[in-house]
Amino acid sequence: MYDNQLPNSLKYANMVYGMQNMENVSFFPSTVHLDSKLTRFHYRYLLQRAISKFKWTLPKYISRNYFLYTLYIIGYGFVFNTEEFGTIFNHGTLDGYDIFYQPANAIVSNPLLNKVRIMRIGEECSIIKLNPDYHGISDICKYYAELLAMAGSALQTNLINSKFAYIFGAKNNTVAQTFKKIYDDIASGQPAVFADKKLYDDNGNLSIQVFSQDVKNVYIGDQLLTDIRNILNDFDSIVGINNANTEKKERMLTDEVNANNFETNAISYVQFDTLQDSIKKSNEMFPDYKIEVSYREEDNVTNGQQSKDNPVDNVPD
Numbered sequence: 001m002y003d004n005q006l007p008n009s010l011k012y013a014n015m016v017y018g019m020q021n022m023e024n025v026s027f028f029p030s031t032v033h034l035d036s037k038l039t040r041f042h043y044r045y046l047l048q049r050a051i052s053k054f055k056w057t058l059p060k061y062i063s064r065n066y067f068l069y070t071l072y073i074i075g076y077g078f079v080f081n082t083e084e085f086g087t088i089f090n091h092g093t094l095d096g097y098d099i100f101y102q103p104a105n106a107i108v109s110n111p112l113l114n115k116v117r118i119m120r121i122g123e124e125c126s127i128i129k130l131n132p133d134y135h136g137i138s139d140i141c142k143y144y145a146e147l148l149a150m151a152g153s154a155l156q157t158n159l160i161n162s163k164f165a166y167i168f169g170a171k172n173n174t175v176a177q178t179f180k181k182i183y184d185d186i187a188s189g190q191p192a193v194f195a196d197k198k199l200y201d202d203n204g205n206l207s208i209q210v211f212s213q214d215v216k217n218v219y220i221g222d223q224l225l226t227d228i229r230n231i232l233n234d235f236d237s238i239v240g241i242n243n244a245n246t247e248k249k250e251r252m253l254t255d256e257v258n259a260n261n262f263e264t265n266a267i268s269y270v271q272f273d274t275l276q277d278s279i280k281k282s283n284e285m286f287p288d289y290k291i292e293v294s295y296r297e298e299d300n301v302t303n304g305q306q307s308k309d310n311p312v313d314n315v316p317d
Contacts (some may be wrong), residue, residue: 038148047137053296054294055295075129077089078119080124092117106119128282151224152228240265240271
């Protein structure tokens with residue numbers, strides 16, 4: 001996959017060469033992955049869907065798009081002081097390790113800065129990261145984008161096949177044109193259509209063969225739509241977005257709702273705690289560059305318990 005085939009969200013995220021190269025080599029073998037416009041459409045949609053989980057309060061002089069896409073695709077970024085622009089947030093590269101085998105240094109190269117910056121994390125700069133392992137969620141978005149692309153293309157194919165027309169076989173072109181005229185008359189709403197008896201064979205049957213596909217048994221669009229909904233629900237559960245459990249046959253009890261909500265928020269809890277910890281340290285180092293993050297909406301479930309404001313005895317399908 002070449003650079004111009006990257007998803008738009010990757011191309012406009014100001015990614016460093018190493019990150020783009022990592023994205024490229026992950027598409028092997030090409031027969032396993034779907035690199036199509038449909039995949040890139042779903043990737044962009046899923047990435048924005050995941051970003052919507054948290055609400056951010058950022059400094060005035062910062063590009064919100066750059067900050068969020070750097071954080072969610074690359075996984076981390078650095079806050080540090082510059083002579084030219086004051087305190088800024090910028091992506092970079094991790095270098096070295098400390099006694100706990102955690103990254104020790106940050107290397108930032110920006111063409112608008114007068115030199116390459118090599119800084120000690122926690123002393124000369126702070127790091128803001130999304131996950132404890134310093135990764136973003138690009139791999140998650142790409143995996144589910146490929147699943148949605150396959151399901152979507154299958155749905156398109158099935159809808160086309162469900163419109164399969166009748167095929168009539170006639171003994172010659174004259175007979176074929178005659179039957180075509182008869183069909184046009186029937187389709188136009190004629191109350192009665194009269195045909196030449198020469199169109200019948202010696203046994204009194206129409207001299208035509210009809211091929212008809214069983215469209216009802218071929219159509220699986222409703223099942224594919226359910227699969228697409230389940231894929232989205234699975235993605236939402238991974239990134240921490242509340243969703244309806246469509247696989248339940250009848251009703252969900254309160255305990256089942258709580259269990260599902262905890263599973264849904266498991267990773268978002270880890271991300272939120274990681275963000276809170278790194279942002280707290282950054283704000284202490286750079287009080288003039290204050291960053292805040294919170295959940296966009298208060299969930300009905302807090303710490304695995306059902307909210308008293310919205311008790312649920314049972315939840316319909």
